[in-house]
Amino acid sequence: MAVGAVLLAAAPALAHHSFAMFDRDTKTVLAGTVHEFQWTNPHAFIEVDVPDGKGGSKRWGVEMNSPNNLKREGWKSNTVKEGDKVSVTVSPLRNGQAGGLFVGIKLPDGKTLGQVS
Numbered sequence: 001m002a003v004g005a006v007l008l009a010a011a012p013a014l015a016h017h018s019f020a021m022f023d024r025d026t027k028t029v030l031a032g033t034v035h036e037f038q039w040t041n042p043h044a045f046i047e048v049d050v051p052d053g054k055g056g057s058k059r060w061g062v063e064m065n066s067p068n069n070l071k072r073e074g075w076k077s078n079t080v081k082e083g084d085k086v087s088v089t090v091s092p093l094r095n096g097q098a099g100g101l102f103v104g105i106k107l108p109d110g111k112t113l114g115q116v117s
Helices: 002-009 011-015 067-072
Strands: 028-038 045-051 057-063 085-092 099-106 112-114
Touching: 028 057, 045 085, 057 085
Parallel strands: 057 099
Antiparallel strands: 028 045, 028 085, 045 057, 085 099, 099 112
């Protein structure tokens, strides 16, 4: 699984809370279906299956803030569920892999959290 490999390779950087692996000057909007939402410390994650335009999809791993900080921003552990159709704005990984840093989300009911492009 490419996303897992990317996240494992990034583990040393994550341990130091470095965001250098993300292109924070670029925003990418991912319109897709939630595969999994992980409400875990030190960072929550969303995995989103994004159509690739060829009849398939690509799974993107989106790193988020800690659950404690997300709660302060209006999140709950069940805000996003598997199968939800969402639009997630991310700062993508610099290496071109399918991953990014969470910027904002538009939920199925139209509600937004964070900064949505």
